[in-house]
Amino acid sequence: MKISPSELISVLAQFNPWWRGGHIAGLPAWKRAAWHELNQWVTQPPVHRAVLLSGARQVGKTTLLLQCIEDLLQQGVPAANILYVTFDHPMLKLGGIDAVLAAWREREPRAEGIEYLFLDEAQFIRDWGTWVKHQIDFVKDRRIVFTGSATPLLEADQESGVGRWHAIRITTLSFYEYLHIKQLALPELPPLRSLRHLFDWTAPDFYRVTELAAPYTGHFHEYLVRGGFPQTAQIESVAQAQRLLREDIIDKVLKRDMTALFGVRRILDLEHTFLYLCMHDGGLLDMTDLCSNLQVKRPTAQHFIELLEATHLIYRLPPFGYGKDVLRARYKVYLADAAISSAVLLKGKNILDDPTALGVATETAVFRHLFARYYAQQVRFTYWRGKQEREVDVVAEVGGQIVPFEVKYRTQHTGVRELKGLMELCQQKNISRGYVVTKALDDFGLLAGTPEGINIMRLPAPLLCYWMGEAELHGVVE
Structure with missing residues (x-):
């Protein structure tokens, strides 16, 4: 025609x-x-x-x-x-x-x-x-x-x-962009050019920011539920925002784009694969379990996962290291936005009352902010596993340095005993600086009791995401 x-x-x-x-x-x-x-x-x-x-x-x-x-x-x-x-x-x-x-x-x-x-x-x-x-x-x-x-x-x-x-x-909106779009009147936080500068702060600096950041936590949780898409961020109702996320974004990718771009015919199997990933957001991808649960062959499941990554619905992290061991190891999968899982699984704001689900959503948001902030610098992102299945959530390799991030989004304050994986990685690779992402705003500052030569910064998730988004928006280069 x-x-x-x-x-x-x-x-x-x-x-x-x-x-x-x-x-x-x-x-x-x-x-x-x-x-x-x-x-x-x-x-x-x-x-x-x-x-x-x-x-x-x-x-x-x-x-x-x-x-x-x-x-x-x-x-x-x-x-x-x-x-x-x-x-x-x-x-x-x-x-x-x-x-x-x-x-x-x-x-x-x-x-x-x-x-x-x-x-x-x-x-x-x-x-x-x-x-x-x-x-x-x-x-x-x-x-x-x-x-x-x-x-x-x-x-x-x-x-x-x-x-x-x-x-x-x-990528989807950063927490900083989300606040900017919603035009919220919040206390102004001091800018931070680099996370490294936190190691030079004094106790009064941490205390002052903790006081200023008090109103940010509620908005951060709302951000995790609404999602970082400009349309969903501006809708008043959380239920409507998540419905839009499901119907106008995810469904169109799975049911239209996959057919038009890649010729996918087994849409139901693809949807089930994506649903499985939503249920295991931030976890290691067990292909045997996925194939068994969905009753699909491994090459088919692998192809679906590659397509979901191609259409920017998921990120895949390989394990830390190089060579044959890495090729045989499992990937870690994050969804493109923290709100996708709760929207697809119809959880709504209930994740705020579920410590496990809230921790997973926070870890997804933290990775998305680190990725958006540093991807242009050709940073390699991985996860690390050591002895006794000890793990570090995200490891960034930038400028010849290894920078680990561990997410501990829970009410209790974080101590060295809860960070055995992070300590093991730092000692094994001679890493002098790392970060643990925390929940409470007063769980902020240099971690006490670490081995000599290892400095770990406790950093609340709302502040990390705010500063990473601010640096990304204003084009700050470390």
Whole structure:
């Protein structure tokens, strides 16, 4: 079926109101942490490459594109040189990229200067790798930004993609962004450029922040239940927020994207696999148990897990170390957002009364904040297991250093006896600094009684997530 230019122009005109002097309606004033990096690549790119925004559904990718367009228009870029297309629209998807560009230029003759193409849901473009290779290699006065799932695009034509696009990963909202969006009037916390600086604090510094942070804990628990998606964060009812999370985000990925992008036919088995992961969030993945429970073969289950990771619904952490032992070991799985498990399992705010579930949600949130803060620095994240199955939840390898994080989100204050795994890892690898993420705000400061040469910082989860999100938003580099 062929789509006529007039039909394409009619659709494009609706998505590009600036062609007729209109404005983009409903854009939020706040901007995601990724805005700074995206804006640099659009306005002053270090090299000539396309830009890929990848991330889960509803994390704000389209909003970032439209904010970028608005900024270009305010800078005086001719409206005719800016094109926004969403290939989620059936007419545009059927027409194809070349017909869309031809219709654009039939509707809007090119003005002098650089052209800007913003292509939403670009994974639906046929032969994407070949097209982008040609664009980057031969069209030097055109800048391209596209959104979608990175994996299907990158794997479609890896050779064509090398050196031709720069990927920016968009995660769910940080706790800092969540508070910023909700415009809550809270006491201002002191900024923290690096967690290392906490080791230089004095007792009055810890006490002062503990007092200031008192109102933050309740909002942190609300954040764990609502989730870090911009839409769910702004809905008044928690039940409605979790319903939106289930229906508009997760269901569409499992039932539509998996079929459209990957040709998955066994949707029910895929849903059961995801449900199993929701029930084991933050735990080690036991493939034998999963296959036995779901009655699927191991290659099928492995394929489903890789697809869930490709569509940004889960993260997988390998064990610490290298070589054959790591290849044979089990992965640890975190969901993309702390609220996904409670939404899928219909727990709602009940997790706040379940210490185990609340601890798991907190651990998931902590990892998501560490990942978002440091992924651009090519940090390797793993977990560690030692003797007698002692474990350290997250280990970050950054700048030649090993930085361990253990989550102990419980009412009791944390002592050395509860951190045998962390102590064992630090002694084994000569690690001088580590962190234990705590619950109580007064469970904050340098841990007493550690072996000589090992310094462990007790850091409440709301403060860690706040500071990690703040550093990510403001582009602070250690």
